[in-house]
Amino acid sequence: MIKKVAEVQFNAWEKPYYFSVGENTAKESDYVIVETELGREIGKILNFQEIEEDDLETPLKPIVRSAELEDLQVVKEHQARNKEGLKVCKQLVRKYNLPMKLVDCGFSFDDTRLTFAFTSDTRVDFRELVKDLTRQFQKKIRLQQIGIRDTLKQVGGIGPCGRNLCCHRFLDDLGNISTDLARDQQIEQRGSDRLSGTCGRLKCCLAYEAEGYKDTAKNFPPVGSSIKTSQGRGKVINWNILKHSVDVRIDDSTVIEEFLGCEHVGCPGCKAKDCVKKQ
Secondary structure (H helix, E strand, C coil): CEEEEEEEECCCCCCCEEEECCCCCCCCCCEEEEEECCEEEEEEEEEEEEEEHHHCCCCCCEEEEECCHHHHHHHHHHHHCHHHHHHHHHHHHHHCCCCCEEEEEEECCCCCEEEEEEECCCCCCCHHHHHHHHHHHCCEEEEEECCHHHHHHHHCCECCCCCECHHHHCCCCCCCCCHHHHHHCCCHHHCHHHHECCCCCECHHHHCCHHHHHHHHCCCCCCCCEEEECCEEEEEEEEECCCCEEEEEECCEEEEEECCCCCCCCHHHCCCCCCHHHC
16 A cells, blocks of 8 residues: 655754655645654655555654644744753763764754764763763753764855855755766766765765766667767777767777767667667
C-alpha cells in the first residue's frame, strides 16, 4: 500500500524524518507540529514522497497539526536563547579541555530538551559536561556530533566559485555526490583539490548539470565503435561532450569530428545508409 509522507526537518544540522501526512493539508516549506519519541517538536516540511508502507521499519507518527503564529513566536523566543546556551557550553568545554567544536544549539518546542551540535575528529567523553549543563539549564541535554558538510550548511561560507555556499542558501538535500558525476562530465582528471568544495568533499554542484550531460552522451557513438567521417571511416577513441565532438582514429592519425547526432527524421527507426548512429 502506497502511503504519502512528509519529510520534516527540525534543525539545519539534523537529518530530516518522515511523518505520516494523514488529513493534514500543509504544503512544502510549511511548519508543522509533530510528535516524536522525545516529545513534541516543530519542523519544516522539505518535500512530500510516496513510499510503500511495507518498506517502513516502524509505523510513522502523524503530523499533529500545522503550525500557527503563536507556535512560530515560541520558536523565535527559543532561538533568542541559543546564544546564551552556546556561551555557557563553550565555557564548560574550555573548562574540561574537550576536543570538540560547538556549532549550534536548539531548544525543543516543548522546552524540555536542549541539543548541542558539535564536530570533533576524535571520540569525546562529555559525561561531566552533560552533568554541568543539566544543572545549569534544568533540562534534558543532548550532544549531537555532526559532519563537516552539515556544519557548513549551518554556519555558511564562501565556495571556490566565490559565492555563498549553496548548502547554506537553498540546498536542503545535499544528496549523494559521487565520482561518477565527475566522470560523466569528463573532469575527473582535474584532481580532488579542484573537485572538492569548502567542506573537503566533492562539490554538490557536480549534480546540477548531471542529467544534461547524461542525456547528451546518449546521442554519441560508443567509444570503440566505427563511424564514417568527412575524412573517411575511423574508430571513436574519445568524446568531448561540451564541444559536441568526437576524437576519431583514422589509420595512424587522430581527427576531431563535430558530432551533432543524426539529423534524419525519426532517427530511432531511421533507414538512411549514412545515419551516423548506425555506422
